[in-house]
Amino acid sequence: MTDKQREHLKNRIAVVFAWIAAVLFFFPIFWMVLTGFKTESQAIAIPPLLFFEPTLENFTEIQARTDYSHFAMNSIITSFGGTLLAMLIAIPSAYAMAFNSGRWTKDILMWMLSTKMLPAVGVLMPIYLLSQKFGLLDTKITLVFIYAMMNLPIVMLILFNYFREIPKEILEASRMDGTSTFNEIVHIVLPLAWGGIASTALLSIILCWNEAFWSIVLTTTEASTLTAFVASFQAPEGLFWAKVSAVSTLAVAPIVVFGWFAQKQLVQGLTFGAVK
Template structure:
């Protein structure tokens, strides 16, 4: 009796959990499927689950929509913003973790508070500044803004990773006569590399998916994939197969990154408040 009720409970949990998972994922699955349909198939009513797949929409996206231009912008902007953010935040996080002063804690909290400034609150001055300096619709403009908005998160994440490196190991190196530079490059870096990598990954994901600044500051020359996809909000979007193919290409790499770095994401996004 008790045994059957446990079985029943187990079966119910399995069905419920998988049902919800499939329902949540369904729009994404449908997008991927639609990308492999022909345009008439994509708008057939009722919708088809089974169809003869074609890659013509993908060919269209590459040939006519100038996909590589936008993809290159996304890659360059995200990568540059991440590299610069890491270059600025590694020394800062190192100092906070290993050379803490009386004001370190306040500095960290203040840095976090800058992240909480709503972007829309400074839309007007940033737009006018970008226009005045010729940075409107330029990669450099977005790189600078993304680097600045991610800086608090990268400093914070690196700080929590550096804090986990045992100080005794660094001191042992210093006893052996290592200079600070050697200590950092030969002792700390190998130990902290996984932490730096996942910090970089989080920054890449955030840059890739950022939409407020990319929609407002770019239109064509520097437009990343977010802006490219937004252009489908016109009647152009009614080419369902093409919209789906372009969208699939735009989200696929970052979704895979997200799957592999879930744990680090939790840490970075909650500022270490949830473990």
């Protein structure tokens, strides 16, 4: 066997193992989706069924059996609301930092990131008691605010990096023409950074959607998001695997797809910009 053939064979083996890893990692998700199409008795059948006549019943009757849309709506409102708030605060700030960076800019950004490292459980009591005092327990407003604050540092950092990539010459030219700062942001910076802003928002939505500490601790039913709703199936009486699987499938599907699109921002956002 020549060196080239050996190299080729090695490559083939590596690819086989890569696929094995991919199948193993994806299997629990596949199994969950599959179970969503079973009847309850098929779902707990022994031995487990790989081939069966699929039913759509779990999906079509999801609303009758659970209050799915209520929780889905809460998830949508809190993740989009939290993201919107974070973006509204972050865009002007990151813009100012990127184009008017001063001596403290780096320190400010680093400090912002450090607030992200404060463990939630460390401030559980104050947040809980403050929400209680102001009658904000189990409300979407609380979650929107917390999610915005949680994601603000990451959003700031990614936007800062995006804005810095905009060539300064373009802005200078427009300033020569006497464009105001507001017009500069709206007509020049936003269109140029649009892709970056959209994918940053996507990352923030993913992080809010999957947040599972505050949503469990601070809500009971009124403002519960899908993460908290799914957590409520932990009780033994929640042994409706097919139903839970259908709910779970619907709950994760949009976010998994978002995740595929936001991979690059995810790498940057979750490593706080250290890996690009």
